[in-house]
Amino acid sequence: MxxxxxxxxxxxxxxxxxxxxxxxxxxxxxxxxxxxxxxxxxxxxxxxxxxxxxxxxxxxxxxxxxxxxxxxxxxxxxxxxxxxxxxxxxxxxxxxxxxxxxxxxxxxxxxxxxxxxxxxxxxxxxxxxxxxxxxxxxxxxxxxxxxxxxxxxxxxxxxxxxxxxxxxxxxxxxxxxxxxxxxxxxxxxxxxxxxxxxxxxxQAVENSPLIWGPAMPRPGPEGYKHKRGHLKVVSGPAASTGAARMAARAGLRVGAGLVTVVSGHGAMSVNAGHLTAVMLEEANSADDLAAAIQNAQVVIAGPAAGITPSTRANVEVLLKGAARAVLDADALTVFDSHPAELFKRLRPDDVLTPHVGEFRRLFGDLLDTEANKIEATRKAAAKAGCVVLLKGADTVIAAPDGQAVVNTHATPWLATAGSGDVLAGFIAGLMAQGMATLPAAAMGAWLHGEAGLRVGAGLISEDLEAQVPNILSALHGERR
CATH class of the missing domain: 3.40.50.10260 (YjeF N-terminal domain)
Known part of the structure; x- marks a missing residue:
């Protein structure tokens, strides 16, 4: 470990x-x-x-x-x-x-x-x-x-x-x-x-491939795309579609067999103009979303979704389905005035990925009253009843049972727009392939940090997923 x-x-x-x-x-x-x-x-x-x-x-x-x-x-x-x-x-x-x-x-x-x-x-x-x-x-x-x-x-x-x-x-x-x-x-x-x-x-460890390496997805010779899992990402409106696409591409790059962006009618043409291997499906209401995600293993909701009643309705529908959820950004913010309404719906295998501001809005003063960020994230995971990944230079990932992983394998250059969307995609793409939530979150955070370290100064979020093939090949012991 x-x-x-x-x-x-x-x-x-x-x-x-x-x-x-x-x-x-x-x-x-x-x-x-x-x-x-x-x-x-x-x-x-x-x-x-x-x-x-x-x-x-x-x-x-x-x-x-x-x-x-x-x-x-x-x-x-x-x-x-x-x-x-x-x-x-x-x-x-x-x-x-x-x-x-x-x-x-x-x-x-x-x-x-x-x-x-x-x-x-x-x-x-x-x-x-x-x-x-x-x-x-x-x-x-x-x-x-x-x-x-x-x-x-x-x-x-x-x-x-x-x-x-x-x-x-x-x-x-x-x-x-x-x-x-x-x-x-x-x-x-x-x-x-x-x-x-x-x-x-x-129960707390520093993030390392030694933690999640044995569980890392390894497609066999008999594998095919449907066996590698289907990830769906809920898009924002027409003017806010890029975050969902970055998450989707990150999920595909990390190995999910199928990735679909679920989009409202107004954003369909915008997304269609930018997607190739990532598929596109229309959903104009929470009921449409419920139908769309029935064949998904994991769904990402929140990146640039908008702080609107429809975003909240989409999250509520998502948490009633069989797919595991990766909730980020606006999917968290729409519950900040009534976080208990979110917590009662979450399942142990879901994951929340807040930054510090979103964490404070959901979990109050835990960062001030607990001894440190590890203990605050543990308390948050227990309160939410799912895995919580608190982003930062010292990203902490905690499960409701008290297990915690701290990721310091990163670079300050990751502090840029869209970086968190890519992280959500990495985590969800690993989950779609069958990884348990905590190790998937830990591996996703490590990959995100390693990609950032390889790009270095001048990094923009679009650079990150292109680093993944070489990183995964090294982790698998393959020569390129």
Missing amino acids: GRPIITPAEMTAAEQAVFDAGTDSFDIMTRAGIAAAEFLHARWPEGTIQVLCGPGGNGGDGFIAAARLAKLWRTVEVFCLVDPSALTGDAAKAAAQWQGGVRPLEAALSAPHDLVLDALFGGGLSRPLDGVPAALATRGGRVISIDVPSGIDGLTAKPLGACFRADGTITFSGLRPAHVLQPGAALCGVVFAADIGVPAQT
Whole structure:
């Protein structure tokens, strides 16, 4: 599976379980410190190093790391927030492993160096940095942090005030929310999670082909288009048809065997002038739509549909049918004043794909009252009774049972008109081929991000689906 995402509290509980089972806590600290040293040395093999140690476990990791770095012939100076004689427990044992001198933390402000190993506080910090730690956090330079850059809350992913901006972060057993959620993720640099013998138990993971790869659609030699599923996309009115077409083409490109745009009479000629392999079917009322979707496996509704009573009626009809639904944009907004009316109709295998504004309109203040975006999306999925994909630089996908996937495999260039329509098409096209909703949403988000990364600067949404053949061929291990 992808890398697990665990909260600081979950990590503390996991460590305690290991200690209770008989493992010496200092052995775990030693493994962590050695892992930190070897991470730093492997990626930044040159330069003098300042090791900044706090008074607790994070500082203990720093002392162990300093001792290991010295054995690797690195030039190391150690600075500590408190006098080493004041350290207790494992932190005191760790400090005894360091054979060099220990200088007061304030001396680090003027000491020459090339690299900083931040072992001050980690992700369990609950108050802002002040004094010398705050001054060190804001001076710049190349920083490698242990656990989470000091000054960032590991759970909320938010800076508490002044904080370190790391070029790299070494953490243990799994990622923390601060490593994958913004704004913390942007301050962590490259993140490596080391195995120190503390198993992580969690329902949240980082998105990866390891999650959905085994379920990825693979047409066999006996396959044919009807066996690969039929996706239908509800079009907007004549002046707003492009979003549905982008979603439809994305669904076809990702492998749906048949894709049809369902269009009102006024938009038929507009859509007909732009569609080739994608088919076109007329539906002028909710009753017409009910008939049109009877042979579909999945239906997308919402892209540029219009915030109108007819859009709401179409969604209500769709949710009475057998096809799974991908609801986006206007299909969500038409319920923002009475979201419970939508939630009572949704099925567990449907998916909502809101951006932050749409999410707030449907789910109120969850983003403000929950600890982080993962927990807010989990609560939303439980409330809606279906899969929820909350779009963003840190897209979170959650199921009603609490499973969650965080996608960071993306680029800021995806923030452009129509990008979400393509994402809806990717997800629905995978669902049409039989993928379960959560893995289809995770794969769709990853494909969307990978396509964006391949296009890069200057990206427009029409560029994305053209990247899919090469991406899918690579995922299938095919040569092109």
